[in-house]
Structure formats: structure tokens, C-alpha cells
Amino acid sequence: MHEPTKSIRQASGAVTLWGVLTIVSGFFAMGAPLVTGLALAMLIGVAMIAAGLMQTIYAFQARSVGGGILRLVFGGVTVLAGIAIVGQPGMALATLTLFLAIYFILDGLATIFASTAVAGGRGKGWVVVNGVVTLALGMMIWRGWPVSGAWAVGILLGVRLIFSGATMLALGAAGRTVAKDLSHEQ
DSSP: OOHHHHHHHHHHHHHHHHHHHHHHHHHHHHHSHHHHHHHHHHHHHHHHHHHHHHHHHHHTTOSSHHHHHHHHHHHHHHHHHHHHHHHOHHHHHHHHHHHHHHHHHHHHHHHHHHHTTSOSOTTHHHHHHHHHHHHHHHHHHHHHTTGGGGTHHHHHHHHHHHHHHHHHHHHHHHHHHHHHHHHHHO
16 A cells, blocks of 8 residues: 555544544534533633733733733733633523524624525525524524523534534544545545
């Protein structure tokens, strides 16, 4: 077997494995959406604390006193926000869910509006359906808020992971097909 064919087979096998693991992670996220949402909120909080600390350290390397003070203030605010999120992940999750609902509503409306620009061609119906589903999901999360915070983020992350994993599986299959075609040509 030639080196390119072997490399493609190995890469497609790795992508397939990661795809399966991503899909399994998606099902776990959907199976425990509250735990997933809280873990995600905690991760965001920890990342904010780290970013705030880096901003604070960077403030002491500023070229001007004003720039340094501004960076120090922003770093401190970022650290405090991260601590607040870590200290109250449920509240952070509820807030994140509210922003998510607003985003879905606006995205759904924008998609529906954008579908009017698609000149009656193929795919216009899918654009409209996508917009309506996104709008409906946003309204569903909005109407259920703050209780929807317990499930929305975890479910949506799980769905995203499942679709990402399925995409990886498709890429792995495509890679195997390419490797097979190359081996027949050699």
C-alpha cells in the first residue's frame, strides 16, 4: 500500500473514531442536560477567570499608565464576573438560556426575512423551514424561561455534538472511499 493511501486510511479511521465519541458525548449531554448546562457555565466562568488574570498581568506591561489602569480594571471585572459565574452557575445558565432564546428568535426572523431574497429557486423552502423551526425553538425556550435553562443548553449542545459527530462519520467514510479508489488505481 502506498504512503498516501495508508495516510488517508489512518486519518479516516481517526475521524470516524472521533465521530463516534462525539456522538456518544452528544447523547450523554442530552441525557443529563442540567449537568451539561451547569458544567458549561462553570467552564465559561473558569475561562473568564483565566482571561481576567491574563488581562491583569498584561496591564503591568502597558506602555502608558492610562492603558495599564484600563486593562487592570477590565481584567478585574472579568475575574469578578468569572467568580460570579462559578459561584452561581445556575443563575449563569438561566442568563445564558435567555440570551440563547433571544438569539434564536432573532436568527429565525432574519432567516425567514432572508428567504424572501431567494428567488423562488431550489432550496427556498428549506430556508423558510429552517427559519420557522429556529423561531419556534426560540419562542419555546423564551416561554419556558427560566425553567428552560435547566434543559435548553444541554439539549442544544447534545444535538450539536451529534450532528458534528455525524459529519465526522461522513468525512471518515469519504476518506475510506478515496483511499479505496486510490488503491485500485495503483
